Structures are given as structure tokens and as C-alpha cells.
Amino acid sequence: MSTEPLAASTHEFDRQTAVRPLPGTAPDAPAGRYAAALTGGWSVGGGVNGGFQLGVVGAAVRAHLPAHSDPVSISAHYLSAGTDGPAEVEVDLERVGRLATVRARLMQGGATRIAAIGTFGDLAAAHEAAAGDERLTATPPDLPAPERCPGPEHTPPQMLEIAPMMERFEMRFDPACAGFAVGAPSGQGRLSAWFRFRDGREPDTLSLLTALDVLPPVTFDLGRPGWAPTLSLTAHVRRRPAPGWLRITQATRHLAGGMFEEDCEVWDADDHLVAQARQLALVPR
Amino acid sequence: MSTEPLAASTHEFDRQTAVRPLPGTAPDAPAGRYAAALTGGWSVGGGVNGGFQLGVVGAAVRAHLPAHSDPVSISAHYLSAGTDGPAEVEVDLERVGRLATVRARLMQGGATRIAAIGTFGDLAAAHEAAAGDERLTATPPDLPAPERCPGPEHTPPQMLEIAPMMERFEMRFDPACAGFAVGAPSGQGRLSAWFRFRDGREPDTLSLLTALDVLPPVTFDLGRPGWAPTLSLTAHVRRRPAPGWLRITQATRHLAGGMFEEDCEVWDADDHLVAQARQLALVPR
Numbered sequence: 001m002s003t004e005p006l007a008a009s010t011h012e013f014d015r016q017t018a019v020r021p022l023p024g025t026a027p028d029a030p031a032g033r034y035a036a037a038l039t040g041g042w043s044v045g046g047g048v049n050g051g052f053q054l055g056v057v058g059a060a061v062r063a064h065l066p067a068h069s070d071p072v073s074i075s076a077h078y079l080s081a082g083t084d085g086p087a088e089v090e091v092d093l094e095r096v097g098r099l100a101t102v103r104a105r106l107m108q109g110g111a112t113r114i115a116a117i118g119t120f121g122d123l124a125a126a127h128e129a130a131a132g133d134e135r136l137t138a139t140p141p142d143l144p145a146p147e148r149c150p151g152p153e154h155t156p157p158q159m160l161e162i163a164p165m166m167e168r169f170e171m172r173f174d175p176a177c178a179g180f181a182v183g184a185p186s187g188q189g190r191l192s193a194w195f196r197f198r199d200g201r202e203p204d205t206l207s208l209l210t211a212l213d214v215l216p217p218v219t220f221d222l223g224r225p226g227w228a229p230t231l232s233l234t235a236h237v238r239r240r241p242a243p244g245w246l247r248i249t250q251a252t253r254h255l256a257g258g259m260f261e262e263d264c265e266v267w268d269a270d271d272h273l274v275a276q277a278r279q280l281a282l283v284p285r
Numbered sequence: 286m287s288t289e290p291l292a293a294s295t296h297e298f299d300r301q302t303a304v305r306p307l308p309g310t311a312p313d314a315p316a317g318r319y320a321a322a323l324t325g326g327w328s329v330g331g332g333v334n335g336g337f338q339l340g341v342v343g344a345a346v347r348a349h350l351p352a353h354s355d356p357v358s359i360s361a362h363y364l365s366a367g368t369d370g371p372a373e374v375e376v377d378l379e380r381v382g383r384l385a386t387v388r389a390r391l392m393q394g395g396a397t398r399i400a401a402i403g404t405f406g407d408l409a410a411a412h413e414a415a416a417g418d419e420r421l422t423a424t425p426p427d428l429p430a431p432e433r434c435p436g437p438e439h440t441p442p443q444m445l446e447i448a449p450m451m452e453r454f455e456m457r458f459d460p461a462c463a464g465f466a467v468g469a470p471s472g473q474g475r476l477s478a479w480f481r482f483r484d485g486r487e488p489d490t491l492s493l494l495t496a497l498d499v500l501p502p503v504t505f506d507l508g509r510p511g512w513a514p515t516l517s518l519t520a521h522v523r524r525r526p527a528p529g530w531l532r533i534t535q536a537t538r539h540l541a542g543g544m545f546e547e548d549c550e551v552w553d554a555d556d557h558l559v560a561q562a563r564q565l566a567l568v569p570r
Binding site: 075077112117119127137254259280 | 541
């Protein structure tokens with residue numbers, strides 16, 4: 001890593017997403033600017049993973065709005081590829097109440113990486129206020145136990161070279177859709193996997209932003225490997241996740257005009273649907 | 286209507302979404318400001334429909350970027366209720382290339398109604414460039430013919446009082462989920478309907494933005510009528526629609542913490558999936 005950590009923490013992800021207010025920035029002010037960094041440790045195919053970048057944006061907003069620590073809904077448009085090195089996040093408040101809406105921009109050297117709008121709040125309070133009022137018809141992906149799913153021990157070394165971010169976490173693929181790794185994609189347009197950080201950091205609503213964009217592009221399962229640049233991604237975080245493994249599943253139902261949508265769900269160890277995302281991405285060349 | 290039309294057109298929707306550049310605004314400049322109006326003719330439950338407002342935002346961006354007339358992906362966060370009267374749309378360019386990304390804000394009297402980020406382009410050119418490369422596993426809603434679906438002739442007068450926007454279009458509900466209108470919701474969490482403008486205006490990529498948010502909240506089908514304020518809505522327009530009826534279907538799979546997601550699809554007369562949206566909304570009280 002070429003960048004100095006901005007905060008000390010037991011866990012890597014917290015150090016990597018740490019931000020520091022720039023001079024003149026105070027929490028809850030109408031605008032703020034935060035020093036951050038994008039680490040090459042989260043790079044994939046030459047750029048820094050979009051989900052990690054979204055985590056950095058979320059960390060800056062959380063720093064700016066201490067009473068609104070959960071990213072309830074955040075929409076990011078990806079404008080240029082993030083690279084290893086320092087970054088800055090600008091935060092501008094649009095509205096503050098029970099929920100707070102902000103505009104945010106992740107910049108590197110004058111170039112905008114991400115332009116985002118997010119609504120943040122307190123999901124623990126929201127669930128407490130609406131306790132018992134729940135209806136869930138979505139179902140979690142049906143994955144074999146983690147030890148029966150291929151993981152890092154099967155990752156080819158050339159994959160790690162292309163995707164150093166794979167060293168940050170343990171990802172264990174559903175065998176039903178792991179064929180892409182050996183040139184035999186299922187063709188279903190779906191990928192599912194277990195996910196947890198390597199160093200034991202438990203998930204929270206910030207790391208869910210990253211988890212929503214860590215699987216390979218779902219086009220891998222259609223026999224179309226290669227980089228699928230995200231145009232935009234909207235993340236909805238629905239609940240604070242329980243400790244333990246996450247299950248991530250994503251699918252596409254429509255590829256046309258050189259673009260495809262990718263719907264992602266993250267489920268926690270308590271079988272709660274904790275986050276959803278939809279992105280629009282470019283079909284790999 | 287208390288507002289003067291900003292442009293003459295054969296069709297109501299075009300007059301209602303017309304914008305006029307404010308002094309000093311030139312197309313393609315880094316920033317622009319457009320005079321617009323929100324008409325009470327699109328109001329519902331005291332506010333102006335969010336899909337119509339998104340159409341106004343789209344019209345301003347289209348006016349500002351003549352070569353990027355299709356809203357490929359637009360994310361809007363709704364900050365306050367729009368009311369009948371003049372409005373202004375600010376457009377700020379973030380990036381312009383084959384695709385263009387803008388920030389936009391819909392304002393009324395100093396209050397922000399919508400803060401949005403959108404990526405616009407030319408969907409006809411995109412489909413031409415990727416001709417033949419399509420994969421669609423989503424399926425259109427299975428609706429009886431329009432004449433067999435209950436429509437305006439069954440709309441109770443008190444509904445029209447609450448929702449004057451119902452007079453703008455002909456909406457014919459799938460009988461399988463039309464029970465909400467007579468106090469017998471299906472409980473499935475799905476609503477589907479035929480949709481077209483009353484005055485014969487054909488759909489285009491601008492009106493699709495509106496079509497993505499014209500059905501009643503899907504919570505009606507869960508026996509929970511009432512206003513469900515949209516927190517954020519992300520629209521993906523996938524293709525220029527064919528003339529004729531649209532079919533709109535929307536569903537929720539997760540209501541919790543006082544919020545629910547609503548996934549919407551719009552299909553055109555040629556059985557193309559032309560637009561998708563996901564919104565996060567507050568559960569009606």
C-alpha cells in the first residue's frame with residue numbers, strides 16, 4: 001500500500017475506509033470534506049473495487065452525520081476508475097431530520113470517481129419502532145455449507161494477480177454456479193457465495209455497501225468473463241446484520257443494448273435480508 | 286392549473302413537462318437552470334406524483350444535453366412534497382462522453398423537491414451497436430386483454446378526488462390484483478396494469494420515467510392503503526418503447542423497519558422490457 005492508514009483499528013477494513021476531517025470541517029455542518037484513501041489492496045482488473053469505494057463514501061458520510069450512521073439508500077454513479085492513493089470525499093447536506101440526505105463525491109487528484117446521493121438514518125431505531133411489522137417473501141440463496149463450497153484454496157494464482165481484493169475476504173462459491181472458474185459457466189445468469197472478512201471483522205451496515213459489489217460480474221456465469229464497468233449502483237441497507245457469514249447472491253434478467261442490470265441481495269446469519277442493490281453495468285467487450 | 290404552459294404541443298404530457306432555459310443557460314454548458322412547472326393535474330394525495338416530477342427533471346436534462354436524450358439511469362431522492370406551481374431544475378454536468386452524467390435538482394420556492402443523479406445517452410445507438418446481443422429471462426406480466434381489465438369506468442369518484450392524476454391516463458388493472466379497489470387485496474404484494482395516456486401520446490424514454498411510478502403503492506395489495514412516501518427511486522430505461530399500450534408491474538418482497546422496496550417493470554407492446562425501477566418507500570401509517 002502506498003497510502004498511510006488514517007486511523008488505527010484492529011481490523012483492516014476499518015483502517016482502509018477510515019477518513020479524517022479536513023481543516024474547517026465539523027460534523028453536521030452543511031458541508032464537509034474528508035481525507036480518505038483508496039487502497040490497491042482492493043483493486044481488481046486495474047481499478048479499485050466499486051463496492052469498496054462506496055464503503056469509503058459511506059464512512060465519510062457516517063463521520064459527518066454521527067446520529068445517522070446507517071446508509072439506508074445510496075445511489076452512486078461511477079465516473080472514472082479509482083486508483084491506489086489518496087482521495088477526498090465531499091459531503092453536502094440536502095436535508096436532515098429523522099433521515100438525512102446528502103450528496104457526496106469521491107475525488108482523486110481533481111477527478112471525480114463517484115457522484116452519489118445517499119439517505120442515512122438509524123436502522124436499529126427504525127426496526128425498534130416497527131417491531132413485529134415485517135413481511136418477507138424473498139428467500140435466501142440455497143447454499144451448501146461453507147466447507148462444501150469452493151473457496152480461496154481453489155482460487156487460481158492468476159486470479160489473485162488480477163484481483164488482489166480476493167485476499168481481503170473469504171468467498172466460497174455455490175458449486176451450482178462456480179463453473180465459471182473452470183470455463184464451465186452455468187448460463188443461468190446467477191452467482192451466489194458465502195462471504196466474510198479474512199481477519200474476522202464482523203459485518204455492519206458500512207461493510208454491507210462493499211459486500212453488495214464484491215462478487216464477480218454476473219456475466220461470468222453467462223460465459224462472458226471480463227471487466228463489466230458499473231455505470232450506477234443503488235444500495236438499500238435494510239437492517240444491521242448479525243455477526244457471522246453473509247450469503248450474497250446476484251442475478252441478471254436482462255442484457256441488451258450493451259448493458260445489463262445486476263440485482264444483488266445480502267443475507268445474514270440470522271436469515272435476514274440485510275441489503276439489496278441494483279446496478280447497471282456495461283457488457284464486457 | 287395555476288401555471289402557464291411553457292411550450293405548445295399537441296400532447297398534454299409534453300406541455301406539462303416542458304422547460305425553458307433561464308437567462309444565461311446554454312445547452313451543454315457545465316451548468317444550466319431551467320424554468321419548469323409542477324401541475325396539480327398530476328397530484329395524488331396532496332402532492333404531485335413523484336414519477337411526473339422525475340419526468341420534469343428528465344425533460345430539463347434532455348433540454349440541456351440534446352445529444353443525450355435518453356435517461357439510461359437516474360436516481361432520485363425525494364426531499365419534500367411537490368405542489369402545483371412553478372419550479373426550477375438545476376443541471377450540473379459531471380461527465381460528458383458517449384454517456385453523460387449530471388446532477389440535477391428540482392426546486393420550488395427555494396425548497397428542494399428532488400435531488401438526482403442521472404446518466405443519459407442514446408439508447409437507439411446503443412441498441413444498434415449491440416444488435417443481436419440480447420438475453421432476456423424476465424417475463425412480461427400475464428394480463429388479460431385491456432378490455433377485460435377494470436379501468437377508468439370503475440374508478441370511484443372519491444379516488445379521482447384524491448388522485449386527479451388518474452385523469453391523465455387510462456390504467457387497466459390486472460383483475461388478479463384489482464381487489465384492493467373494493468377492499469379485497471390479493472395479499473401477494475404485486476400490482477399490474479395496462480397504461481397509456483388518455484390523449485394518445487405515445488410512450489418515449491421520458492414518459493417511461495413517469496410510468497415507473499404511476500401505479501398505486503404496492504402496499505395497497507397488502508391491505509395497507511395510504512400514502513407511501515418515496516425515499517428514493519432509481520430508474521433504468523433499457524430501450525426506446527414501441528407505440529401502444531404499456532404493461533406495468535410492480536412487487537415488493539420485503540417490508541421491514543417501516544420501509545419496503547418496490548420493484549417496477551415496464552413492458553412495451555413489442556414485449557420488450559423497456560424500463561425498470563426500484564424504489565425504497567415508507568410503509569403507510
